[in-house]
Amino acid sequence: DTAVSQTPKYLVTQMGNDKSIKCEQNLGHDTMYWYKQDSKKFLKIMFSYNNKELIINETVPNRFSPKSPDKAHLNLHINSLELGDSAVYFCASSQVGGGGAGTQYFGPGTRLTVL
């Protein structure tokens, strides 16, 4: 009964490959997010989806493409992986409403290592 789950937990791949990370939440939230945490532990928003619509797209390379088939799932596809993409990627979800955004709950993270 995990609230926010991600697969895979670890991902090791070569430069230039394409990979995907999947995220699912069973909290009934309407907004999902992708964050990147770099080696210095700085957590930065990448994307946000509200009811399957992209509402935040921070300055990330267009090699990163989020896809939300429904409001419980938000996947992240990365093309042409580079060394600098190595990081931990966290999915999160929240319920937005009433003029503000609710608490965000995080998945366990996916540690991506690009060789």
Add this chain to the structure above:
Amino acid sequence: QKEVEQNSGPLSVPEGAIASLNCTYSDRGSQSFFWYRQYSGKSPELIMSIYSNGDKEDGRFTAQLNKASQYVSLLIRDSQPSDSATYLCAVMGYSGAGSYQLTFGKGTKLSVIP
């Protein structure tokens, strides 16, 4: 550019002492404030949220908010070795087009010495 500043630490306190963690933010329109705890290799875990000026207590944790000074703090009383972790301050602000964005500080690493 919305910014959230925290001392990176490490902050070392003896077991049983009070740990005080501080955070300042740049966006005066920020509405919600959160403290997350992150153990090494784990995901951020919410420990406190605060929305209005003043203090909010939950067990050994007290969050303090001063919107005029754009300052948020977290006090941990009777610190335990299990409190050793990185504490992330996060500030929610409106980012336009009906969306809200959570901006994180870089975190303060707390070490509680037995």
